[in-house]
Amino acid sequence: MTTLLRRSPATSLLWAYVAVYLAFLYLPVGLIPLFSFNDAIQAAFPIKGLTLDWYRAVADNEALRSALATSLEVGLTAAALATLCGVTIAYMDVFGRSPFARLLATIASLPILIPGIIIGIALLILVNLAGIGPSRPAIIAGHVLAGLPTAVMVMRSRFMNIPRSIPEAAQDLGAGDLLVLWRVVLPLSAPAIGSAFMLGFLTSFDEFIIAFFLAGTEPTLPLFIWSQLRFPKSLPMVMALASLILAASIVIAGAAEMLRRRGQNR
Amino acid sequence: MSFTGGHGGVSASGGRFFRAAMLLPGTFAAFVLILFSLALVLFLAFRSNDGSLLGGGATLANFAAVATDPLYVMVALRSLAIAGLVTLATVVSAWPVAYLLAFHAGRHRSLLLFLVTLPFWTSYLLRVFAWKIVLAYNGVLNSALVGTGILSEPSLAFLNTPAAVVLTLAHAYAPFAILPIFVALDSMPKSLFEAASDLGAGAFATFRRVVLPYSMPGVLSGALVVFVPTVGDFVTPSLVGGPRSVMVGSLIQAQFGKANDWPFGAALAVSVMALIIALILIVRRVDRRFGSRR
Numbered sequence: 146m147t148t149l150l151r152r153s154p155a156t157s158l159l160w161a162y163v164a165v166y167l168a169f170l171y172l173p174v175g176l177i178p179l180f181s182f183n184d185a186i187q188a189a190f191p192i193k194g195l196t197l198d199w200y201r202a203v204a205d206n207e208a209l210r211s212a213l214a215t216s217l218e219v220g221l222t223a224a225a226l227a228t229l230c231g232v233t234i235a236y237m238d239v240f241g242r243s244p245f246a247r248l249l250a251t252i253a254s255l256p257i258l259i260p261g262i263i264i265g266i267a268l269l270i271l272v273n274l275a276g277i278g279p280s281r282p283a284i285i286a287g288h289v290l291a292g293l294p295t296a297v298m299v300m301r302s303r304f305m306n307i308p309r310s311i312p313e314a315a316q317d318l319g320a321g322d323l324l325v326l327w328r329v330v331l332p333l334s335a336p337a338i339g340s341a342f343m344l345g346f347l348t349s350f351d352e353f354i355i356a357f358f359l360a361g362t363e364p365t366l367p368l369f370i371w372s373q374l375r376f377p378k379s380l381p382m383v384m385a386l387a388s389l390i391l392a393a394s395i396v397i398a399g400a401a402e403m404l405r406r407r408g409q410n411r
Numbered sequence: 412m413s414f415t416g417g418h419g420g421v422s423a424s425g426g427r428f429f430r431a432a433m434l435l436p437g438t439f440a441a442f443v444l445i446l447f448s449l450a451l452v453l454f455l456a457f458r459s460n461d462g463s464l465l466g467g468g469a470t471l472a473n474f475a476a477v478a479t480d481p482l483y484v485m486v487a488l489r490s491l492a493i494a495g496l497v498t499l500a501t502v503v504s505a506w507p508v509a510y511l512l513a514f515h516a517g518r519h520r521s522l523l524l525f526l527v528t529l530p531f532w533t534s535y536l537l538r539v540f541a542w543k544i545v546l547a548y549n550g551v552l553n554s555a556l557v558g559t560g561i562l563s564e565p566s567l568a569f570l571n572t573p574a575a576v577v578l579t580l581a582h583a584y585a586p587f588a589i590l591p592i593f594v595a596l597d598s599m600p601k602s603l604f605e606a607a608s609d610l611g612a613g614a615f616a617t618f619r620r621v622v623l624p625y626s627m628p629g630v631l632s633g634a635l636v637v638f639v640p641t642v643g644d645f646v647t648p649s650l651v652g653g654p655r656s657v658m659v660g661s662l663i664q665a666q667f668g669k670a671n672d673w674p675f676g677a678a679l680a681v682s683v684m685a686l687i688i689a690l691i692l693i694v695r696r697v698d699r700r701f702g703s704r705r
Contacts, residue, residue: 155614159511163523166508170530170585173541176551180544188544189554226436234437237430241421246434252441257636258687259449260643262660263680266667267448270455270677273464290444322421322429344532351534353646358667367536374540374650384544387537398532402525 177391181384186377188384199385209386212369216350219281219365223288224345230289231296231341232334236326239304240312250301254294264290265358272359280361287355292345299344299405303337304330336404343401347394366390449684455677466674473678483662487682490659493573494642497580501588501637502630504581509592509629510622513599524593531586536646542579543650546570571653579651580641587640588633595629596622627701631694638690643683659683 176188184194203209234253237246256264264287272283307330315329331338353367360368370386373379421430456473458466477483508527516523530538545551546569553565569575599622607617645660652658659679666676 156515159507159515162507163511166504167526173545173582174538176544177541187549188551189549190551190558230436230440233433237433241430249437249441252445253437255445258639260639260683262643262645262663263684266676266680267452269667270451271448286444289440293440322426347532353536367534370536387540391533391537394533395529398529
């Protein structure tokens with residue numbers, strides 16, 4: 146295109162900087178899987194021997210298993226609810242041209258501008274007032290809010306890309322509101338819905354700060370990790386667990402990205 | 412048939428039930444979970460602590476304590492300084508990456524974009540935990556430095572310092588700033604480069620007068636999305652910061668935990684929100700000056 150796109154020394158320098166930046170981004174986190182195979186309690190060089198013991202400890206830990214179950218249940222429910230809110234708000238905003246839905250979309254994106262700790266305490270007061278108290282439903286409510294901004298954004302940008310003529314044609318052929326939504330718009334948006342759901346699940350699965358305030362007696366996986374950090378002896382097991390979580394996050398984020406791209410290329 | 416609402420939209424007549432049903436989940440989330448619960452925090456901040464859920468009697472004492480107690484003032488200033496430094500470091504280090512992504516990434520663009528956003532989707536707690544392993548007394552950095560002979564014995568200087576908090580937070584929120592700056596730069600017409608050079612601008616003048624102003628809306632919103640979570644953070648100070656790094660988030664957490672003074676915790680939270688709102692207003696103002704298109 147322009148002369149600037151040719152590789153000049155300045156561009157090479159820029160690429161070198163980006164390489165260093167990526168190293169800074171990935172190296173510290175990359176140490177976790179590395180030391181999860183280390184045959185010593187201390188995460189330090191030199192690595193003495195390799196072992197799978199810590200992964201065995203992960204598999205055998207009862208408390209961990211129940212935390213995983215809690216995390217999965219909370220994550221799937223919160224993702225489903227956040228996606229439901231995202232789809233309905235974005236649909237009414239884009240196709241319903243409802244000013245009220247526009248207002249909802251604005252409020253739904255507020256959690257980006259509020260520190261997690263404030264969302265946590267606000268919901269803590271709310272659930273106590275409602276008589277529910279810190280519990281699984283409370284964490285789910287918190288994680289719906291955490292996932293809401295992304296869900297609305299993903300669904301809005303998908304709906305905006307659907308040519309108006311398609312639902313129009315369906316209407317002209319006599320399809321009612323529900324039919325247009327269910328048989329026309331939603332099928333066209335399936336990849337985006339899948340992407341919003343997965344990102345909502347990831348947000349919940351990795352979320353710590355909000356859950357910290359809203360958990361009752363059943364911790365989520367990040368809360369379980371937090372409780373283990375006090376014990377130096379369990380750090381290697383935490384690293385093995387963390388490696389598995391990182392791997393799962395990367396797979397899900399990659400799948401969500403692929404779905405999103407496929408949705409755009411239609 | 413619904414010609415009334417027309418044109419690819421939801422029909423106005425007959426669809427009243429449909430509209431209500433579609434707006435229900437969002438209304439609950441927005442008005443009950445977000446607005447009402449935030450209103451509860453605001454309400455509680457003006458109540459005295461009598462051990463009950465909504466406190467007793469209206470009072471301004473919580474805010475008086477926040478504003479006058481030297482301990483709280485110091486913690487507030489420290490939080491501002493740490494969050495400010497983290498924001499500055501994050502935005503400045505992210506800018507060249509966003510620039511390369513927007514103009515020079517070529518066919519590697521989508522891969523690179525994925526690589527810089529991926530950490531966003533990995534656990535924040537684990538990113539902080541990684542630094543605890545790196546900086547610990549008998550941790551990765553010390554063992555590497557001692558092993559290579561750079562240090563004769565492990566140093567205590569890495570962990571439990573405010574510097575460790577800044578480093579860890581800057582790493583944890585690094586990817587947050589890239590995307591908004593990239594989006595801003597990506598919307599810049601490439602012809603502006605040619606126009607600038609045709610008008611005799613050198614590389615530096617083009618950067619300062621064309622590219623930098625164009626990126627400003629992205630820089631400002633990037634700064635905001637980094638500042639907001641860092642200023643309220645309590646995990647990082649607690650894991651790598653030590654006692655000299657207590658931030659306002661740690662104080663809020665303590666009020667809802669051990670100290671059990673929810674009204675005071677709410678007042679701290681309201682103060683943080685007031686600060687964030689003030690920043691948003693300033694950012695809007697500056698944004699307008701740069702002729703933002705939003």
